[in-house]
Amino acid sequence: QVQLVESGGGLVQAGGSLRLSCAASGRTFSRYAMAWFRQAPGKQREFVIGISSSGATNYADSVKGRFTISRDSAKNTVYLQMNSLKPEDTAVYYCAMSTSGSIYYSETLYNYWGQGTQVTVSS
Numbered sequence: 001q002v003q004l005v006e007s008g009g010g011l012v013q014a015g016g017s018l019r020l021s022c023a024a025s026g027r028t029f030s031r032y033a034m035a036w037f038r039q040a041p042g043k044q045r046e047f048v049i050g051i052s053s054s055g056a057t058n059y060a061d062s063v064k065g066r067f068t069i070s071r072d073s074a075k076n077t078v079y080l081q082m083n084s085l086k087p088e089d090t091a092v093y094y095c096a097m098s099t100s101g102s103i104y105y106s107e108t109l110y111n112y113w114g115q116g117t118q119v120t121v122s123s
Helices: none
Strands: 003-007 010-013 018-025 033-039 046-051 057-059 067-072 077-082 091-098 117-122
Touching: 003 091, 018 033, 018 091, 018 117, 033 067, 046 067, 046 077, 057 067
Parallel strands: 010 117
Antiparallel strands: 003 018, 018 077, 033 046, 033 091, 046 057, 067 077, 091 117
């Protein structure tokens, strides 16, 4: 059974940066795609950014140029570096794993999820 544990959330001022981490256990996650989703209050969960098993990345338009994703296979960890944060980035951020190895925009195509970590950006 795979477990995904996020960390690194918190409160930051607009324009600041945060780095989220997602540690995976139970499988060698380098074979699989990893993604970050987020859910703001009153809104549906949405795709933010993903990295495939081959290292290809995909981004939501709203975060292009500000967010990057990377993975450390030795540590079974994926990172989300968030720069130039805006109040509209405030949400609970979730890490997800797709065992197919491909990135999907739809949350239904991900097999495992973390518990989420809160990111709050103040104006």
